[in-house]
Amino acid sequence: MAFDQINVKDCLCDMYDIKRQVKQAKLFDAPKDNDGSCITLGECIDNVIEQLEQELELKGQEIWLI
16 A cells, blocks of 8 residues: 555554553663664664655645644
């Protein structure tokens, strides 16, 4: 499914909620997998948020935070 077929703002809100919960669970700096990766869950979450924010900007839509 392409970005133009989904509500990017809803996805972004979901990712902000996920980020907040992962931080509260103290998992933000945990590795993203058990394969010895140095990439953290937080880095993955931030990457997804950044991509969604860029998509909104390309669409000329405003990013709003609750």
